[in-house]
Amino acid sequence: MPNPAFASQPLAQAIRHCLGLSLSGALVAMPLAASAQEGAASPDETGTMVITATALKVEVPALETPRAVSEVSREDLNERAVNSYDEVFRYRSGVISAPYGDDNSADWFFLRGFSGEDSTYMDGLRLFREGGYFWWVTEPFGLERVDLLKGPASILYGEAPPGGVVNAISKRPTEERQGLVEIEAGNKDHRQLGVDSAGPVAEHENISYRMVGLFREEDGELEGTGNQRVYLAPSLAVDFSEDTSLTLLASYTKDHGTPSKGFRPVKGSLLDTAFGRIDPETNLGEPDYERLEREQFTLGYEFEHDINSTWQFEQNLRYSRMDLFLRSLSPYTSLETDSRTVGRFLTYREGDYDAYTVDNRLVGKWFTSKAENTLLLGIDYQRFDINYRVGDGVFTPIDVFDPQYGNLSPGALRYRVEDKKEQVGVYLQDQLRLGDRWVLLGGVRHDSVDVESYSEDPTAVPYDESESQVSFSGGVMYLGDYGLSPYLSYSESFSPQVGRGPDNEAYVPSEGEQWEAGIKYTPDWLDGYMTAAVFDLKETNTLYSNVGEFIQRQGGERHSRGFELEGVGYITDQLQLTAAYTYLDTTIEDPDRGEFRAGLIPYHQASLWLDYSFEGGVLNSVDVGAGVRYVGESVNADPNSNEEVSSYTTYDAMASYEFTPSWIAQINIKNLTDEDYISGCNSWCYYGESRSVIGSLKYRW
Template identity: 60%
Template sequence: MICSSPFLKLSPLAVAVRCGLGLSLAGLAPAAVAQSEDVADVDTQTMVVSATALKVETPVLETPRSTSVVTRGELDDHAVNKYDETFRYRSGVLSQPYGQDNKADWFFIRGFDANGSTYQDGLRQFREGGYFWWSTEPFGLESVELLKGPASILYGEAPPGGVINAVSKRPTDEQQSLIELQYGTNDHEQVGVDTSGPLTESGDVRYRVVGLFRSEDGEINDTDNERVYWAPSLAWDINDDTTITFLASYLKDHGTPTNGFRLPYGTVDDTPFGHVDPEDNLGEPDYERQEHEQWALGYELTHRLNDNWDLLQNLRYSQLDLLERDVYVSYMQDERNAARGLTYRDGDYEAFTVDNRAIGRWYTDRTENTLLLGLDYQYLDINYDKYDFAGSIGPVDIFDPQHGNYVPADRNAGTEHEEGKEQVGVYAQNQLRLDDRWIFLAGVRHDSVDITNRQKGAGSQDSDASNTSFSAGVMYLGDYGISPYLSYSESFITNIGSDPDGNAYAPSEGEQWELGVKYAPDWLDGYMTAAVFDLKESDTLYTSGESSNRQGGERHSRGFELEGIGYLTDNLKLTAAYTYTDVRVDIGSESDLKDLRAGLVPRNQASVWMDYSFNGALHGLNVGGGVRYVGESVDSPQYSDTKVDNYTLVDAKVRYDITPNWTAQVNVNNLTDEDYVAGCDYWCYYGESRSVIGSLTYRF
């Protein structure tokens, strides 16, 4: 095997040479899942081509899987400054289940935590090892693509809910630049710069530089964050058949983290003292800290071998350094005072990923056949100190918090951890189109994973695992734009770490059946999709209120999703979605610990957003508004008697194109300033309050 055994420890540099440059020189397969044309118009303004679902550019309406795409235009329309705001108006996704958190981005997809589901340009962004979570900056993205359901056939280990793939901004053929200024509530201040174009007269070398500075306070008193982001890229057409694009990024967050951990007592439950103020800081802001710094460097290489075969490769090396100190409430000692815990992480990780693929296409009078062959490699090594002893942090009055009741952690009392993994995956997928009516899809993949899980003084829990995943689908391209489909897919994920008793986690496996229909009528510039699914995961993790998750029996999600995007008139665009999700979970072998309703996830969600562009005397004015409904949910399974009320939020936007170069825009989220609890999973989390952001953009 070119990359060596996954169980042979290599330095990242050696891995890069053997798995990256070696494969390039051997002509074996490159793979840039997302190139500049990954999201493109198809006949209408709303029809898109995605490379995320099948790792081959395919129209969304001809893919027998549920997918969603959020374009750059939509990110701008909604003033998305936090990655987990991306899918607020899409089906199947619960955004910000833990409220507004300046430490990390949070999604649930089809009732499953998507913490390990984030990818950028087709390569995994690691979010593992105890708060070592890669951050994605929305200003640096061209679009975000979502594949719902298990995706191990193409992406190796991944949670069963789905895969989120961010597509980076890339060099453009034409010169274009913009400067964006923002100011808003919570002292939000932002400056963004984006410039791109050719470097040579022939246009065979192109560049792009994206930069951003953002400063803002958190939703909780005495919290804040500053972010610096820089992402240069360079594309070079080596010849008519070969193009290489170099992609780099740097991001640094610095500030006091928001810890939204609250107990049901005082949030969803009444008390003699009323409710806890959502803005009160129950931690220790003078002690808490977040210092997060990350950088990445990689490339995408494409080569047309002949009329039938394309070879592609994408590769990335990344590093992340983290210092995280968080103080949180743990349990009530009496009617007013809560004990508190400490989360302390200080360390770093390095990661290397490379994905290689060969795509072959053949045509006959009746068929179009696309064969995908791939080989990918993932390497992650995390080293950190962990100090979670709560004895140094005193209790707090949750109704009148006073700060300073703590003793700084003794670094010598912490534990040293090394965690990581190496994974090699080989996959094949074939897509057959017959008579322009039928689409048949089948794929298989095998992965080998070596897991590192060591604690100094406590021995090693290293392990290895292997898994073979399958997927299949069939779709009929019917008359009147109606295309029904049926698909089956599998997933697996290796869970780094151990439960509160010190037992290493076992791998989790998932499988899904999905039946759906995609509808693109000729009378609508747009499309609608509907799907029902049955999704199961074995050996699932669940929140227990302890220092780490416990592992249970099965998590079972069944649901229905409806989504539509289209122009009702030339001036009026509608985006609407509905989600029904019923998630049940086992947390033990006893009958009363089985088939419990899962926490956080509501059964019902619905959203609608409308945009209207004016003509005539008001030409250049665009107004938009939306409503988001999130239904009732419950606390984590062992506390599922605790109910969390539904909530409805209203958003609005006004944009005016002052000149062809200047645009002013105001966005308001949670227009009515609704007070609500986003969800509970032992702890409860208040949702985001009203935010107002004004933007001024100059394009030249």
């Protein structure tokens, strides 16, 4: 049975009203704070705390933010040999990684029970995944770290799903000269060469650069699939003065391969047939016919200027472009009466998109002997234009136990589609720190969104709608003794829904709201942190499918209630521990079926990673690590069934040896026991990743 909600709707409305009043009071108090600034005490030193701008768009210690935030550093990515973006949060709470198994065409997360498909950002600006299969991918080798802000975040980021925001931070130029050359090889024909060089430009101390490059080639989990990737990311930083700086950021990614999409009928994967179960490596597509060709390009900058000792102006801007050619096959029927054959469906996309994003921020800070006030005023703009051809259609069936390839029927109607989306957001956020104890946070935002959609498909109805939305957020935190800091927060989100229901009425935006209570713990005996959070997260106006209808209706509700524990730190100078636990109860309710448990979402997840660095003796400079991940049972959310998907446990391990300060050899094994498991089912089922062994040799300077 679902747990009772933590807060009623009238209470939420009251809090929203109070937030508006508190923000007004903060604005009135600003002149007083400014007049008292001279001679004020400086902010507390943060020591080894993690500083992040993802949660509040201003740099603050993550452990002094009344929201749940997780971070994965470059050291973590290196230690676990993360080469796929949806592996990043495997050892953090609140995240389901790779729920659809191995998919070399996209990265997939579920965040607090909600799809993270539109939750991906880089350097604070949105990465678009729209237009049907035009999915932006992120290369982990080009990242300095990855931040996760859990729960609704529309107050700062505008349109966003309720589960959270995943913000990748690009590698930047460095003042010190440094470099890396890395070679990797492993099973599944994995080969990789990475280069990373940074430092000052010639003799100019105020100009620095970074150049990151990568080539990777590897096979997919399915027979006859694989991908080649070329990645380049140049950047340049210029300090014009002590008050003004500019960082130019660019990237280029090219993928060439055969898509590996592991759709499996429930009968034949989760359930037995008279012929057994489908082999996890069996390709139900057409390896010689399917293709994935994708080129991504970004160009942008980050600008900062200190106007005076109180005000700072910041601007982030990026232009993004993607060119895509995708020809992919997936089963679209259950096994036929012969228990061997499935129908297949062709997905065909060919086109490109252009996206522009800019975020302007004015940050003001005032200090007194007993208070610190940080005001954020912002306006951001997003524009997305896509033009592509669609050629979807029914394809020839295939025998899942003895597939015979080459029987092609590629004839499908191809028609052109054009979509446009434009969003303007204005936001205000105020953070007030009283003494060394209280942190108060409040924010409000207004968004205007215009969406247009046109298709040559004669059955499609042109779409041209405008929506506006007001979002609120707020929180309070007490910085207690012994490193214990409890907090309470409220936040909202909205997601525009393109299209019309069966009544031909345009969809309205889906809306999310969350209550979260937690505690953050930074004991003096641990070089690290521990956090605990309990939350109640709800999305209304959710789209749902009615039995026998191909057009979705609106009016459903998705509801997640959960509890998270997370800890990262050094137990000793040589032993580091990373541990996480998540309890998540996610349900869906629609007028046709009532309330039912959401597919793919387990009640329980737990993970533990230990890393030990030897010092002295025969094992000097050896580093070993081992991890275990448990994912509890979930259910198949097919309306006609409710089968249980078994839990699974996988093990990972690594070992490295530092020959000299410059040379390091490392080996990583993922899914050490080669566990066969199904990662989840949602009308289709997906096998998890098989064992992966990767060896690397690194030279650093």
